Amino acid sequence: MSDTKNVVPTEADESVDNLSIAEIERQTKLLQLKLAKQALEAQTLELEERAYHIKDLKARLADRDIVEKQAKEDREQQGRTFAQQDATDQFNWARCTHRKGGNVSPQNWSVLRTGGNAVQYAIMKHQMINGDIWVRCLRCGKTWKPPVEKDFFFDLKGKNVAPADGKFDKVRFEKVAEEYRAASMFPTNNSMSTSVQCRFGRAILDSEGQVRFIDAADTYRENIASSNLR
Numbered sequence: 001m002s003d004t005k006n007v008v009p010t011e012a013d014e015s016v017d018n019l020s021i022a023e024i025e026r027q028t029k030l031l032q033l034k035l036a037k038q039a040l041e042a043q044t045l046e047l048e049e050r051a052y053h054i055k056d057l058k059a060r061l062a063d064r065d066i067v068e069k070q071a072k073e074d075r076e077q078q079g080r081t082f083a084q085q086d087a088t089d090q091f092n093w094a095r096c097t098h099r100k101g102g103n104v105s106p107q108n109w110s111v112l113r114t115g116g117n118a119v120q121y122a123i124m125k126h127q128m129i130n131g132d133i134w135v136r137c138l139r140c141g142k143t144w145k146p147p148v149e150k151d152f153f154f155d156l157k158g159k160n161v162a163p164a165d166g167k168f169d170k171v172r173f174e175k176v177a178e179e180y181r182a183a184s185m186f187p188t189n190n191s192m193s194t195s196v197q198c199r200f201g202r203a204i205l206d207s208e209g210q211v212r213f214i215d216a217a218d219t220y221r222e223n224i225a226s227s228n229l230r
């Protein structure tokens with residue numbers, strides 16, 4: 001019990017405590033320095049990372065630029081090829097009589113491409129899956145088929161455009177329809193080829209909520225309008 005007296009701090013104790021405070025202060029400073037150093041390192045890393053991202057982004061943008069340029073060149077080249085093919089077709093189709101006959105000599109094979117002068121036509125008729133009859137010249141490859149209205153819309157410059165962007169040219173449509181009617185009646189002794197025959201329909205809901213089938217021959221024609229019997 002009398003030991004309690006000994007708890008009163010001595011000089012020596014105070015000096016120990018003073019030392020401890022100095023030590024604590026020193027360690028606190030050290031810790032602060034350490035934290036500051038770490039924060040600096042983190043910021044440096046962040047900057048490096050950001051620089052890397054910028055570099056990466058620039059590289060990707062450059063890649064995309066190259067890909068876009070290449071795609072544009074491809075489209076232009078493709079456009080030139082199509083235009084060239086189209087011009088060649090128009091030339092061949094215009095000079096061909098689409099008829100049988102004519103003389104072929106070893107020196108001159110051109111009649112095979114330009115047609116002869118017989119009454120019979122050098123054509124093949126093919127009945128499409130929807131019943132439409134397409135006619136193809138076996139000499140020049142021209143194909144006549146029922147025209148589709150949506151292909152006869154033109155803008156003010158006369159360019160063939162989508163229906164929403166232009167006006168329907170009835171005269172041009174009728175002309176092609178007439179050419180088709182004439183071609184479908186070209187006399188030929190070649191037999192017609194056919195496909196499996198189907199009727200194209202579309203299911204709709206009528207006003208009473210009943211499912212009904214409506215004729216969709218036009219939809220079928222529109223979908224294959226850009227094909228031919230080449």
Ligand SMILES: [Zn+2]
Nearest residue numbers: 096098137140
């Ligand atoms: Zn022809």
